[in-house]
Amino acid sequence: MRKLLILGAGTAGTMAANHLRTKLGTDWTITVVDRDRGHHYQPGYLFVPFWMEPERVVRDRVPLLADGVTFVEGQVALVRPEHRRVELADGRVLDYDWLVIASGTRPDPSLVEGMAEALAGKDAVHHFYTLDAATALRDALARFDRGRLLVHVSEMPIKCPVAPLEFVFLVEDHYRKRGIRHQVDITYVTPLDGAFTKPVASEALGGLLKDRSIRLAPDFAAERVDGPGRRLVAYDGRELSFDLLVTVPPNVGQQFVMDSGLGNDAGFVPVDKHTLRSVEHERIFVLGDASDIPTSKAGSVAHFATETFIDNFLAAVDGRPLPNVFDGHANCFIESGRGQAMLLDFNYDTEPLLGSFPAPVVGPMALLKPSRVNHLGKLAFEQIYWRMLLPGHRLPVPTAMSMAGKRRPKE
Numbered sequence: 001m002r003k004l005l006i007l008g009a010g011t012a013g014t015m016a017a018n019h020l021r022t023k024l025g026t027d028w029t030i031t032v033v034d035r036d037r038g039h040h041y042q043p044g045y046l047f048v049p050f051w052m053e054p055e056r057v058v059r060d061r062v063p064l065l066a067d068g069v070t071f072v073e074g075q076v077a078l079v080r081p082e083h084r085r086v087e088l089a090d091g092r093v094l095d096y097d098w099l100v101i102a103s104g105t106r107p108d109p110s111l112v113e114g115m116a117e118a119l120a121g122k123d124a125v126h127h128f129y130t131l132d133a134a135t136a137l138r139d140a141l142a143r144f145d146r147g148r149l150l151v152h153v154s155e156m157p158i159k160c161p162v163a164p165l166e167f168v169f170l171v172e173d174h175y176r177k178r179g180i181r182h183q184v185d186i187t188y189v190t191p192l193d194g195a196f197t198k199p200v201a202s203e204a205l206g207g208l209l210k211d212r213s214i215r216l217a218p219d220f221a222a223e224r225v226d227g228p229g230r231r232l233v234a235y236d237g238r239e240l241s242f243d244l245l246v247t248v249p250p251n252v253g254q255q256f257v258m259d260s261g262l263g264n265d266a267g268f269v270p271v272d273k274h275t276l277r278s279v280e281h282e283r284i285f286v287l288g289d290a291s292d293i294p295t296s297k298a299g300s301v302a303h304f305a306t307e308t309f310i311d312n313f314l315a316a317v318d319g320r321p322l323p324n325v326f327d328g329h330a331n332c333f334i335e336s337g338r339g340q341a342m343l344l345d346f347n348y349d350t351e352p353l354l355g356s357f358p359a360p361v362v363g364p365m366a367l368l369k370p371s372r373v374n375h376l377g378k379l380a381f382e383q384i385y386w387r388m389l390l391p392g393h394r395l396p397v398p399t400a401m402s403m404a405g406k407r408r409p410k411e
């Protein structure tokens with residue numbers, strides 16, 4: 001028997017296990033390890049502070065895995081590639097012939113002075129990158145009805161880099177609908193030099209912030225959160241006061257990746273960005289947010305990358321050259337409030353552009369422009385995630401990014 005071990009039964013680990021169970025013969029065992037049984041639909045965290053019931057976000061992981069995939073509940077503590085084995089925190093040991101690391105990323109507020117303490121108080125400082133935090137933020141928003149609100153990104157990369165922008169548009173809409181928008185002063189605080197990373201998207205999103213009278217504080221590298229004094233302080237000495245701070249803490253790789261010496265400084269595993277194979281260990285592939293590939297950390301990336309990975313994995317185990325090249329394709333909806341959303345589609349080489357998706361002219365979705373259809377697409381994605389993506393069914397979206405429908409702005 002040959003053994004495939006997958007660390008993490010989140011978006012990427014579940015998809016990979018389900019795809020590979022149909023492709024690998026009965027001479028293979030597939031085992032997936034996760035620390036608990038609750039699979040979270042993380043895009044739902046964005047909506048929990050506004051309208052989504054927290055319970056709706058979580059499902060039991062085990063029925064999401066195909067028959068013939070073994071689930072092990074346990075905390076991964078260490079990977080020993082030289083012995084091809086993985087140690088769990090409770091002392092159990094799992095060996096493998098091939099390993100897939102799909103353990104994602106986690107918010108680590110301890111990296112910004114004062115942030116962890118301020119978040120623990122659940123008073124004026126919140127985040128929405130875990131279900132518990134998003135639920136506490138829902139209650140804080142209900143209480144908050146006047147004052148200075150900061151929506152803040154600590155540093156990049158973070159998973160779903162558009163989520164804080166979506167939050168700022170949704171929270172603006174929230175106060176507008178409550179009729180007290182004039183009482184709430186909203187600022188988007190980012191370490192980037194504009195609203196987003198690339199020029200075309202940054203301009204479109206910056207324009208929308210302006211239209212909604214949301215202030216932008218760019219180039220803000222937060223040094224510390226002064227919880228009691230309600231101030232956010234930057235390394236360059238700038239200070240922003242707040243009555244409510246919604247922050248995105250730094251995102252890092254998992255502790256076991258760091259402890260095993262497999263990660264870079266932030267705990268992300270260096271891989272070949274086109275094949276997702278570890279640069280150091282040829283029997284390890286890394287899927288989803290856990291790797292260091294230079295594209296968004298997003299479920300859509302995990303999806304496209306996993307599709308290219310499957311045939312590469314089958315070739316690798318047979319000692320053949322890897323046939324597929326991953327282009328860094330990402331496809332992200334951005335909720336923009338007013339029942340609309342924008343859409344970004346890009347890859348390693350092409351920044352998000354204007355136009356229509358997936359077809360030229362007819363779309364039906366608009367790139368980098370708020371539209372109702374995009375918003376409905378974002379809402380529909382929840383069911384697509386559970387019913388199509390995780391089971392490993394193919395979606396009618398090309399794995400590689402296409403230029404069809406895209407246009408560059410006029411100089």
Ligand SMILES: Cc1cc2nc3c(=O)[nH]c(=O)nc-3n(C[C@H](O)[C@H](O)[C@H](O)COP(=O)(O)OP(=O)(O)OC[C@H]3O[C@@H](n4cnc5c(N)ncnc54)[C@H](O)[C@@H]3O)c2cc1C
Pocket residue numbers: 007008009010011012013033034035036041042043044045046074075076077102103104105128129130159160163254256287288289290297298299300301302331332333
């Ligand atoms: C607020 C928010 C909004 C988002 N919105 C979108 C969106 O609209 N579109 C989009 O494409 N993406 C979105 N994302 C990002 C998306 O959810 C992630 O990129 C995606 O889930 C990554 O998949 P993954 O498999 O790499 O990691 P995950 O799905 O996070 O899975 C990692 C798994 O590893 C397990 N694990 C970690 N460490 C250990 C350990 N030591 N032992 C055992 N198990 C372990 C975890 O329990 C987890 O189940 C959003 C994320 C957030 C937080």
